[in-house]
Amino acid sequence: MALQATEAAVAAADTEAAPRRDRLRFLRNGKTLVGLAILGVFVLLGIFGELLAPYDPSARGDQLMASPSWDHPFGTTQTGQDIFSQILVGTRGVLVVGFVAAVLATVLGVLIGVTAGYLGGFGDDALSSLSNIFLVIPGLPLIIIITSFLPETSDLTIAAVIGLTSWAWGARVLRAQTLSLRNRDYVQAARATGESTWRIIVFELLPNLTPVIASGFIGTVIFAVLSNITLAFIGIADISEWNWGTVLFWAQSNQALAQDAWWWFVPAGLCIALLGTALALINFGIDEFINPRLRNDKADRAVRMRVGFTPVLRAERAAATASATASAAAPVATVPAPAEPPEPAAASDGPTRKDDPA
């Protein structure tokens, strides 16, 4: 983290060379490439899915409950609908909700987190209490309650609800990161030269927060996709709009399990898992980019150092925690551990912080 920060700071003078090299390194990571490739395929399906779909997903056919065949690659439903078309058409809804919700949550998280970290004082106390409250209240039940009170539950409404309730992770991590950047020399220098606060935040701080923001964004996409599918599956979301959750909803309510119609629910689940894996892989790439010690490439294996003899880069310990949760399919995926305090207790930042307004 420190390394990367100074690099970026140096590069601030000639913005061309250094960041470009970094970006290439990020892309050269195998995990990231695989993740991006899978995500790319899904995005293409999201855009062209309706054109590619061989049938109208809602149209009834004469083959009922048919197992997969050339005519129907994923089989048909009880009413003869083509499941392959349902999945293709449903991709768009899943991606739109995931990304819209994540953009909303990330914007909120950056606003709240960076403001809290940079301002300090009472504003910080208030904002971080707010994000801690949203962290502790279980997200999915809250989303279920709110959406079930809403009169209409289109994709965008759901995206808004998810976005408005899941920004806290990002805010918390960004606050910690901002705290550690705030007193770096280059920020002090910028302040001394009389740059305005917003200019310091936008041009000095945000570029260095980019990896953290990116990994938080990806984590939120995963969470939003899962939440959206869950809402559709339990029948809260508008079931007239196709997405993978809707497919599972119909499968469940038509007793697909008892009838042994595995093709009805297996493809949708695999798609969810594939998309989630792709996003998690991108996040691993970002984590390894931030924290070189997590890298496990060939050069590393050739040396095969003994435990305890790995070269130590001091400031990195906390960043390792950053990746600690990167897998879990949630904003959990992001980082409970801020990168600033030097002890492993970094992760306990929340508990030790003065966030007690009482």
Add this chain to the structure above:
Amino acid sequence: MRYLLQRLGFYLFTAWAAITINFFIPRLMPGDPVQALITRYQGQLDSKAIDSLRTLFGLDNESSIWVQYLDYWGNLFRGDLGTSFTYFPTGVSDIIGQSLPWTLGLMGLTTVISFLLGTGIGIYAGWRRGSWLDNMLPVTTFLSAIPYFWLGLIAIALFAVQWSVFPASGGYDNSLVPAFDWPFISSTIYHGTLPALTIVVSAIAGWILGMRNMMVSVTAEDYVLVAQAKGLPERRVMFSYAARNAILPSISNFALSLGFIVGGTLLVEMVFSYPGIGYILFQGVGAKDYPLMQGVFLIITLAVLAANLVADLIYLLLDPRTRREA
């Protein structure tokens, strides 16, 4: 001690915030879903139930919002969460009281199992970085990306429908009367195995990965190097020196990811028709039973807060640094 009081204060404040949010959600929503419900259930709701609905959802137009808020708190302290529509005329608190033990049992047990297993594997994978275990990481990623409920569906398809090893739904054999005797307990275990396995398989990946990455960082520390140089047995260095320090973030992560785990468990209950809170919530959602849904949300939130407090206490026990400031 100060730390503890601080945390306690924070959780009390959060509980207040959650209850207040719960109070305001139905009042801020556009439209009037509850009026529609009252009309629909016209013949079946007695005047007392309608009264409690009015308090819950603010249909009481005569009194100010402040009076409504106080009424709401009063009802909460009396344990009155309103009357359920689906299980009319049972009170919401009774229904929750019946289903809560199931959820607590299932969730508590699976959380402990997945924590122990996952952390154990994570310790080993982090210690032996670069071994074959690292190649397993993508598999765990894939598993953790699967929604809990879908894994539950697959588990039912395989173990209940295909091979009928385990029952597909329910918490116990319906012919039995719940009692503290062996037939009932064994039936509970038999019915609980599949849901429990589902949750453990989905939850374990996060633990493995978190612990592995922390171990990788900790093994590079000087004190681990010193311990090795002293010629201590490897097992001892691994557990008493490296793992002991690496586990702290794992615990605070746990507290933070609890809300997410709870969400997943609720869904597993829905899929398996397990008689816990999640299944109740599912029923409530299906029937638009707002008092039930809100009651469940409140209880879940309070339970998560309590669990967080417990995690804080454990942290306090494990990490002497948090005690020092007292």
